[in-house]
Amino acid sequence: MADGHAAGDQMTLDAHLESVRFLAGVEEGRWQILHYAFPELVVRVTGSAVDDSWQSTMDFQLICDGFPAKPVFAQRWDTVARTRPPPPDQGPPGVIDALKTWNCDSDSSLYGGIYRPWQRHAAAHNNWTTLRPHLAWRRDRHLTFVMEQLYELASEQAAWEAARAAA
Amino acid sequence: MTQVKDGDTSEKKPDDDGKNIRIEVEHDGKAEPADLKIDRDDDVLAAVRKALALEPDVFLFERDKDEPLSGPIKGRKALRLIAHKSRLITVQVRYEHRTIEEKFAPSRTVFRVLEWAVGKKGFHLDATSAAKANLILPGADAPLPRDATIGRLVPAGEHVLVVDLTLQDFTNG
Numbered sequence: 001m002a003d004g005h006a007a008g009d010q011m012t013l014d015a016h017l018e019s020v021r022f023l024a025g026v027e028e029g030r031w032q033i034l035h036y037a038f039p040e041l042v043v044r045v046t047g048s049a050v051d052d053s054w055q056s057t058m059d060f061q062l063i064c065d066g067f068p069a070k071p072v073f074a075q076r077w078d079t080v081a082r083t084r085p086p087p088p089d090q091g092p093p094g095v096i097d098a099l100k101t102w103n104c105d106s107d108s109s110l111y112g113g114i115y116r117p118w119q120r121h122a123a124a125h126n127n128w129t130t131l132r133p134h135l136a137w138r139r140d141r142h143l144t145f146v147m148e149q150l151y152e153l154a155s156e157q158a159a160w161e162a163a164r165a166a167a
Numbered sequence: 168m169t170q171v172k173d174g175d176t177s178e179k180k181p182d183d184d185g186k187n188i189r190i191e192v193e194h195d196g197k198a199e200p201a202d203l204k205i206d207r208d209d210d211v212l213a214a215v216r217k218a219l220a221l222e223p224d225v226f227l228f229e230r231d232k233d234e235p236l237s238g239p240i241k242g243r244k245a246l247r248l249i250a251h252k253s254r255l256i257t258v259q260v261r262y263e264h265r266t267i268e269e270k271f272a273p274s275r276t277v278f279r280v281l282e283w284a285v286g287k288k289g290f291h292l293d294a295t296s297a298a299k300a301n302l303i304l305p306g307a308d309a310p311l312p313r314d315a316t317i318g319r320l321v322p323a324g325e326h327v328l329v330v331d332l333t334l335q336d337f338t339n340g
Binding site for chain 2: 020021023024026027028049050092093094097133134144145148152155156159160163
C-alpha cells in the first residue's frame, strides 16, 4: 500500500506467522494456514475435548490490516463458498454467542465479526476494551493470542459434541 | 514470508537451513520464555538443559501435554516447552461451598483445567454457567489468562495451586 505503514503491518504479521509459538501450534495440529494474501489470512483451527476424545474443526477469516495496532477482524469462514456461513443454531452457549450475527456499532449495516472483546469491531462495543482488559487486544499481544481464543471456541464445540455423542 | 495458498505451509524460512529446531522454553516462572535454536542432530533435550542450566530433576514438557519428554525429538521445527520441577501439580478449585482437586501436568493450560472444573468430572455446571466460568486466584481482581500454563503459577518447590471458580461477569471491571 502507498502510505508506508502497510509494509510495517505485513512485516509484523509475517514475523508472527514465522514465530516459534505460531509454528508450534501448526505442528501440534491446533491450527493451519489455508490461505494467506495480506491482509487476508484464512486459518483452520482444530479444538479437542479435555480428554482428547473428540475434535472439532472450524475455519476463520482474519483481516489483518494495521496489525498489530489495529485489532484483527475475524469471522467464521466457508472456504468453498468464500463467505461467512450462517451462525450455528446448535452448540455450547459460548460458541453460539461468539458466532452470532450482530452489526457494528459504527455501521449498523455491517456484520461485526466474532463477538468477543479482542475482535476489531467488538472491541469498541460495550466499552469492552476497558471493561474486559484480559480479553482485549493490545498491540503488544501476539497473533497467537487470537489463535488461542479461536482454539478455545473449537475446543468448547468439541466438548459439547463429545457430550452430545455420549448422551 | 512466502505467501501460502491452499494449505501449503511447507515453505522454507529464509533464515532456516532446515537443520535447527526453534524452541521457546518457559522456566523458573519467568514471564518471557527463553528462545533457543538447536541443531536437530543434537540431543535436543540435553541441549535445552545445558543452555538453560536446568537441574537434573527438572522435567521438560511440551505445552498442554501430560507426559514429560524423553528421548529424541523427531519431525519438529518448532517446540514450546515448559520446564518444571513438579511432575504433577495438584489443582484445588473452590466453588460455592465445595472444593475439588485433580492433578495436572504443569504444562497444562488454565483453559484445560477450567474445562475439567466445569465438566462432569468437576462441578458439572450447566452449559450456560460453564460458558461464563473463569478461574481466578484468591483475592485477584481479574481472571487467569486461559492460555497460561499452570506451571507458571506455581513456584519451584511447590506443587499445589488453589484457584476459585467464578461466574462473575467482569464487565464491571
